[in-house]
Amino acid sequence: AQSVTQPDIHITVSEGASLELRCNYSYGATPYLFWYVQSPGQGLQLLLKYFSGDTLVQGIKGFEAEFKRSQSSFNLRKPSVHWSDAAEYFCAVGAREYGNKLVFGAGTILRVKS
């Protein structure tokens, strides 16, 4: 079965500190990987995506993510967090073999302390 695990429900970091949000997936196919951000009461905004090629992908707002096939991971990183980054982050996976749906993790809530 397809599944996405985000091990950290909550993460708190200081403003200016680095950030890494973890995502592991279980998929019997070549995955397409996404990170979305959701602010309170809002929909989802796409931060970045990986389809193929270079395993280090750059996204908006200074975020990047690295695809590691051997570890089935797609962790999100940012070198210096801003207070405005406080939100909930979702990792999502899709695969052509399973149609066009996205399977989401349960999310990680990021708190930024000043």
Added chain:
Amino acid sequence: DAGVTQSPTHLIKTRGQQVTLRCSPKSGHDTVSWYQQALGQGPQFIFQYYEEEERQRGNFPDRFSGHQFPNYSSELNVNALLLGDSALYLCASSLGTGLYEQYFGPGTRLTVT
């Protein structure tokens, strides 16, 4: 360029009632997917519409149905509402049925009492 829009923003219904949620896709997009996001959880795929047909369906009962119109807008209908249907319903649009970028709307918050 308008993004994905959804209406209404909030909705309160009683158990057993029926509800219709609406979605207009981003300009140029022809595919609409619906997701249910319960409180504290990630979105779950309900179904996807393309060329006015349901192309793929997630693990949701037949009480959940949909429709896509010739202008690509879509409706989600839920019959015989249960308390457990309370959630944020998200619409996402994309171009074609491939795994391309899906652009999400702000959602409709449904509360069933």
